[in-house]
Amino acid sequence: MSNLYSLKAQLPAVFISKSQIESRVNTLAEEIKDFYLSQDDFDNESIIVIGVLKGAFIFTADLIRALKLPTQLEFVRIASYGDSTKSDGILNIPDLVLPNNIINKHILIVEDIVDTGKTAGFLKQYIQDQFNPKSLKLASLLSKPSRREVEIEPDFYGFEIEDKFVIGYGLDFGERYRELDYLGILNES
Ligand code: 5GP
Secondary structure, three states, rough: OOHHHHHHOOOOOEEOHHHHHHHHHHHHHHHHHHHOOOOOOOOOOOOOEEEEEOHHHHHHHHHHHOOOEEEEEEEEEEOOOOOOOOOOOOOEEEEEOOOOHHOEEEEEEEEEOOOOHHHHHHHHHHHHHHHHOOOEEEEEEEEEEHHOOOOOOOOEEEOOOOOOOEEEEOOOOOOOOOOOEEEOOOOOO
């Protein structure tokens, strides 16, 4: 028992709560759905949703369930932080294999956070070049505009935040905290 208590004492304070996330993800899904339904060439085909691992896995799972449109789910794995809280700008791309049947479709990239913009910028360009999509959009749970180094903005985002290192709801620090059902800020407990 004492172990559980001390673990609880170490939990980061709530920055964005579970219910705030839930409600924002639902309205975001509505916005995204409206966009696709307004496309002349949309015809209720599957949207290709590409989640960026590992950080976006929970957001992607919640978003596709709230979207209530047919989707084909793919994941790519890209990492730039390692164990630190500042990106060194070097992208590590262990798994960027995508199937050929996503050529010329409506594609939605789902990111956890757009920080410097390097990951999203790279991925958008790569997908545009390789798969010639009918539309290519970027949805991000979070956006940190003050850190931007690459000219890119998410087409849809949940929350705009200042330059703080956020953890929880899929986002980690050194592979910890992904399981928290809320967003906290590292070292602000
Ligand atoms: P970029 O700098 O390329 O926009 O962001 C790359 C990745 O860095 C994000 O997808 C995310 O995984 C990670 N990252 C950026 N800011 C934060 C943050 O505040 N917290 C966590 N846990 N990861 C972050």
